[in-house]
Amino acid sequence: MARLDDRAREVVFRTEGLTKTYDTGEVQVHALAGVDLELFGSELTVLLGPSGSGKSTLLNILGGLDRPSGGRFWFRETELTRASDRQLTRYRRDHVGFVFQFYNLVPSLNARENVQLVTDVAKRPMKPAEALELVGLGHRMDHFPAQMSGGEQQRVAIARAIAKRPDVLLCDEPTGALDSHTGTQVLSTLQRINDEFGTTTAVITHNAAIRLMAHRVIRFQDGRIDRIEENDSRLAATEIHW
Numbered sequence: 698m699a700r701l702d703d704r705a706r707e708v709v710f711r712t713e714g715l716t717k718t719y720d721t722g723e724v725q726v727h728a729l730a731g732v733d734l735e736l737f738g739s740e741l742t743v744l745l746g747p748s749g750s751g752k753s754t755l756l757n758i759l760g761g762l763d764r765p766s767g768g769r770f771w772f773r774e775t776e777l778t779r780a781s782d783r784q785l786t787r788y789r790r791d792h793v794g795f796v797f798q799f800y801n802l803v804p805s806l807n808a809r810e811n812v813q814l815v816t817d818v819a820k821r822p823m824k825p826a827e828a829l830e831l832v833g834l835g836h837r838m839d840h841f842p843a844q845m846s847g848g849e850q851q852r853v854a855i856a857r858a859i860a861k862r863p864d865v866l867l868c869d870e871p872t873g874a875l876d877s878h879t880g881t882q883v884l885s886t887l888q889r890i891n892d893e894f895g896t897t898t899a900v901i902t903h904n905a906a907i908r909l910m911a912h913r914v915i916r917f918q919d920g921r922i923d924r925i926e927e928n929d930s931r932l933a934a935t936e937i938h939w
């Protein structure tokens with residue numbers, strides 16, 4: 698599979714000394730303790746690290762869902778460190794797709810309607826049917842979440858995230874609730890979207906096997922980046938087992 702070097706090294710995200718401290722009354726939790734990082738255009742990055750090492754905190758800040766306590770960060774040329782709530786909402790709507798561990802689908806809406814929630818408010822969306830075809834669910838469009846497997850529901854969530862043609866796809870434990878076989882199908886969908894559309898993709902996981910499909914692997918420890926590895930050769934998601 699293509700190496701990162703083959704791709705344009707546009708800097709999509711940059712962070713400088715990013716910190717996040719939670720004040721829980723008696724103790725301060727340093728969720729991020731100074732993160733300097735660049736994520737590049739079209740790359741698929743896997744963020745690995747023990748529970749509590751700060752992965753979700755970082756992804757939530759990059760996605761405009763949370764704010765840092767200190768440091769600075771940019772999306773392309775735009776500094777978002779002190780963006781207003783309105784600016785962050787517009788940034789999320791126009792540029793970011795999210796995929797979470799628990800699919801967050803609306804149970805009373807079928808697959809097509811769940812995707813339509815996003816396409817109705819996006820600037821240049823795909824048709825819901827097109828997004829569902831892309832994740833291999835063209836035949837399940839009228840099904841409700843309760844009628845679908847976990848993997849299918851997660852693929853509806855991916856269709857919803859990509860239907861607005863986001864520049865970045867931020868995925869927090871997208872296979873955390875899935876068995877190996879189903880998880881592999883979901884990863885394969887993410888990999889194909891990254892390949893076909895060049896969507897910059899970051900995937901948080903506890904599962905070290907998943908690092909094999911990434912262009913780069915970023916390892917977290919205690920709110921800091923411990924190590925960054927570049928994969929000389931990558932595996933197709935379908936070749937990964939756990």
Ligand SMILES: Nc1ncnc2c1ncn2[C@@H]1O[C@H](COP(=O)(O)OP(=O)(O)OP(=O)(O)O)[C@@H](O)[C@H]1O
Pocket residue numbers: 719720721726727728729746747748749750751752753754755903
């Ligand atoms: N709202 C909050 N209030 C207080 N502490 C928090 C809050 N959110 C996160 N934390 C703490 O910040 C630290 C980093 O959490 P974070 O969720 O970013 O880690 P993570 O690496 O994503 O972990 P996991 O893999 O378990 O999801 C943890 O110690 C966590 O308990």
